[in-house]
Amino acid sequence: MDSEKPKKMNRRAFLKGTASAAIAGGAAVTTGCKGKGLLGSSEAFALEFQEYFKKHYRLMTQAERENTVSRLERLARLRQHIDLDIDTTGPSDAVLYGYAFNVTRCEGFMECVQACVKENNLDRKSNTQYIRIFEMEHGQMSPDQGDGKYFHMVPRQGHFYMGVQCFQCDNPPCVKACPTKATWKEPDGIVVVDYDWCIGCRYCMAACPYWGRRFNWNQPEIPEAEITRKQHYLGNRQRVRGMMEKCTFCIQRTRKGKLPACVDACPTGARVFGNLLDPDSEIRFVLENKKVYRLKEDLGTEPKFWYFID
Amino acid sequence: MKKETTPKNLISFIKDTLLWNLSGSIGYQIYLCILVCLMLTGVYGYVIQFKLGLSATNMSNIVSWGFYISNFTFLVGVAAAAVMLILPSYIFNDKDLHKVVIIGEVVAVGSLVMCMTFVFVDLGRPLQFWHLVPGIGQLNFPSSLLSWDILVLNGYLALNALIPAYIVFCHYQGKEPVGKYYKPFIFISIGWAVAIHMVTAFLYQGLPARPFWNNPLMGPRFLASAFAAGPAIISLVLHVVNSTTDYKIDNKIFNKLRIIIVSAAVINLLMLFSEIFKEFYFPTHHSQSAIYLFFGLEGHNSLVPWIWTAISINVLGTLMLAFNPFRERQVFLMPALVLLIVGIWIEKGIGLIVPGLVPSPMGEIISYSPSNVELFITIGVVGLGMFVVTILLKPALIIEKRYEDMDI
Numbered sequence: 001m002d003s004e005k006p007k008k009m010n011r012r013a014f015l016k017g018t019a020s021a022a023i024a025g026g027a028a029v030t031t032g033c034k035g036k037g038l039l040g041s042s043e044a045f046a047l048e049f050q051e052y053f054k055k056h057y058r059l060m061t062q063a064e065r066e067n068t069v070s071r072l073e074r075l076a077r078l079r080q081h082i083d084l085d086i087d088t089t090g091p092s093d094a095v096l097y098g099y100a101f102n103v104t105r106c107e108g109f110m111e112c113v114q115a116c117v118k119e120n121n122l123d124r125k126s127n128t129q130y131i132r133i134f135e136m137e138h139g140q141m142s143p144d145q146g147d148g149k150y151f152h153m154v155p156r157q158g159h160f161y162m163g164v165q166c167f168q169c170d171n172p173p174c175v176k177a178c179p180t181k182a183t184w185k186e187p188d189g190i191v192v193v194d195y196d197w198c199i200g201c202r203y204c205m206a207a208c209p210y211w212g213r214r215f216n217w218n219q220p221e222i223p224e225a226e227i228t229r230k231q232h233y234l235g236n237r238q239r240v241r242g243m244m245e246k247c248t249f250c251i252q253r254t255r256k257g258k259l260p261a262c263v264d265a266c267p268t269g270a271r272v273f274g275n276l277l278d279p280d281s282e283i284r285f286v287l288e289n290k291k292v293y294r295l296k297e298d299l300g301t302e303p304k305f306w307y308f309i310d
Numbered sequence: 311m312k313k314e315t316t317p318k319n320l321i322s323f324i325k326d327t328l329l330w331n332l333s334g335s336i337g338y339q340i341y342l343c344i345l346v347c348l349m350l351t352g353v354y355g356y357v358i359q360f361k362l363g364l365s366a367t368n369m370s371n372i373v374s375w376g377f378y379i380s381n382f383t384f385l386v387g388v389a390a391a392a393v394m395l396i397l398p399s400y401i402f403n404d405k406d407l408h409k410v411v412i413i414g415e416v417v418a419v420g421s422l423v424m425c426m427t428f429v430f431v432d433l434g435r436p437l438q439f440w441h442l443v444p445g446i447g448q449l450n451f452p453s454s455l456l457s458w459d460i461l462v463l464n465g466y467l468a469l470n471a472l473i474p475a476y477i478v479f480c481h482y483q484g485k486e487p488v489g490k491y492y493k494p495f496i497f498i499s500i501g502w503a504v505a506i507h508m509v510t511a512f513l514y515q516g517l518p519a520r521p522f523w524n525n526p527l528m529g530p531r532f533l534a535s536a537f538a539a540g541p542a543i544i545s546l547v548l549h550v551v552n553s554t555t556d557y558k559i560d561n562k563i564f565n566k567l568r569i570i571i572v573s574a575a576v577i578n579l580l581m582l583f584s585e586i587f588k589e590f591y592f593p594t595h596h597s598q599s600a601i602y603l604f605f606g607l608e609g610h611n612s613l614v615p616w617i618w619t620a621i622s623i624n625v626l627g628t629l630m631l632a633f634n635p636f637r638e639r640q641v642f643l644m645p646a647l648v649l650l651i652v653g654i655w656i657e658k659g660i661g662l663i664v665p666g667l668v669p670s671p672m673g674e675i676i677s678y679s680p681s682n683v684e685l686f687i688t689i690g691v692v693g694l695g696m697f698v699v700t701i702l703l704k705p706a707l708i709i710e711k712r713y714e715d716m717d718i
């Protein structure tokens with residue numbers, strides 16, 4: 001595959017030379033282009049064609065990564081008339097992300113859920129959410145006994161709240177299950193999905209003991225004004241139907257040194273995020289000084305997500 | 311394989327098989343038309359699903375596998391069951407079963423085609439299936455059990471297609487097949503049949519996230535139910551062959567198959583009761599799925615009538631076959647087989663897959679039943695399987711009949 005910057009004439013020539021209408025048409029359909037006829041402009045058509053044949057993200061060279069990013073940005077320009085900034089920042093050395101959730105503080109406002117939906121470009125049509133908040137009665141310990149669909153004023157007397165999302169397991173069963181290696185654990189501990197490599201078999205979903213994964217059953221829809229433009233290839237970039245996705249600890253933010261959107265949004269400070277390898281981090285303080293516990297320890301998945309009580 | 315330049319070479323073989331397939335009585339033509347209609351129904355369903363994505367099905371983030379994977383699971387068993395004919399006929403040289411082993415193998419090929427089609431239609435992004443192909447894609451082998459399943463199913467398909475193709479081709483040329491060319495593969499295929507079913511069971515069994523599946527009995531129970539349902543389906547096909555073609559099948563064969571079916575069905579029921587005992591003698595938190603399946607939870611009881619029907623007809627079918635009050639009278643034998651097949655299909659299909667996923671790991675309970683699109687596609691896939699069996703079986707039986715007559 002070629003490696004120059006997108007130029008109209010080149011794409012056309014490429015197209016005339018090699019594209020078979022059937023395959024390229026299929027590629028356009030799979031990646032879910034809508035409206036503007038089946039193929040849109042012939043430039044978009046050629047870009048789709050090249051996208052269809054691209055490699056697994058982990059096997060790409062830096063140049064190939066840059067090419068696919070520029071193709072994706074160009075496609076967004078052509079189809080949605082928006083300018084994206086897709087980033088491929090890798091993990092840093094001596095960083096391992098961890099998360100802690102203060103059960104005493106959370107009052108169930110669900111600001112985090114809204115922030116996550118917006119930050120991560122989650123499908124508004126099917127109301128996809130990575131974070132679930134369960135309302136629990138005192139005496140309960142595991143969210144599967146709680147109520148995940150409460151709809152009333154919070155906090156409610158005699159209840160407490162537990163947030164659940166992908167726990168970025170250190171021994172993730174979802175990764176083991178995937179038949180195409182489309183999902184894996186990055187060196188900084190974040191379990192990611194190469195959306196374009198995923199074939200949508202949903203075996204990982206069956207393998208996850210924490211209900212951490214979400215599937216795009218329909219073509220996701222986001223109002224144009226609400227699309228988060230700063231994206232990461234493995235993070236909040238736009239998905240199409242048939243792909244698996246999940247919480248990535250906001251990889252597009254955290255790899256730039258920011259906090260995940262949910263942590264930023266929480267009004268009660270119930271959410272703690274940080275580098276587990278940094279002895280001075282807040283997360284380390286919590287792990288060392290609070291009573292912490294994790295869900296389903298017996299499964300040996302080693303979640304990097306702890307609950308604690310003040 | 312030697313190809314002599316007699317008029318009976320590979321080209322004439324292909325020509326003849328095509329001709330034999332196209333010719334036939336009016337009844338046969340109508341039957342083929344019906345199969346084509348079934349397949350078109352499936353195509354129609356798939357076009358809708360392709361446009362809308364899997365949201366055209368009733369699956370969701372909780373019940374993330376549904377009717378397709380249920381049918382896939384059942385059909386892997388049917389495919390594996392060919393071994394119950396291959397083993398006695400090739401290894402123990404059972405003359406009666408030898409006559410029908412080809413039919414068993416063709417049924418296996420048909421089931422495998424259905425299996426793979428079911429997996430394919432279940433994919434969210436079918437055009438990306440090449441990501442699975444070793445070499446151009448990335449197969450997560452040996453870590454992912456799904457990649458094992460893909461490999462063993464394709465291997466089994468190759469074995470079950472090529473061995474009979476070689477034998478039939480030799481017979482077509484009026485020669486005796488050379489043992490050393492195919493016997494080793496027969497041995498491989500016997501082990502392989504067990505493997506496809508064990509691996510498929512491990513697909514579920516290997517998930518600690520799902521206590522209903524994470525059960526060491528899963529593999530053996532898969533085999534037992536497969537060795538009941540598979541030969542039962544083969545018996546039905548034999549019955550059809552017997553009554554519609556001049557390839558006559560002896561009553562002895564039906565009786566032998568009946569014994570195999572009964573033994574396997576009884577073992578299957580035993581293991582089923584063992585599982586039920588474990589779930590209900592002292593119900594734990596992990597018994598929720600079983601309660602959901604047998605009694606319903608929080609008003610979600612869509613599976614309850616199905617599973618009780620399945621168990622009743624399973625028991626009834628087994629008893630009818632075991633005591634055989636009607637002495638091989640096919641009018642009674644066949645309904646008993648149908649009961650057993652339907653019973654196992656429910657119990658090992660939707661009765662196994664859906665409760666594994668409900669309640670979700672976060673305790674949520676929902677009902678699932680297939681959508682129209684899922685039903686259409688399933689009808690189409692079944693049509694495809696029957697079509698494959700028919701077009702392979704028709705020429706094979708003509709050749710076998712001629713070869714037999716030549717011998718006499």
Ligand code: SF4
Pocket residue numbers: 165166167168169172173174175191207208209210211212213246301
């Ligand atoms: S919580 Fe689930 S999706 Fe997240 S890493 Fe663990 S197994 Fe994978």
Ligand code: SF4
Pocket residue numbers: 177178179180181182183193197198199200201202203204205244
């Ligand atoms: S759905 Fe995608 S990420 Fe999940 S197992 Fe299948 S290919 Fe892998």
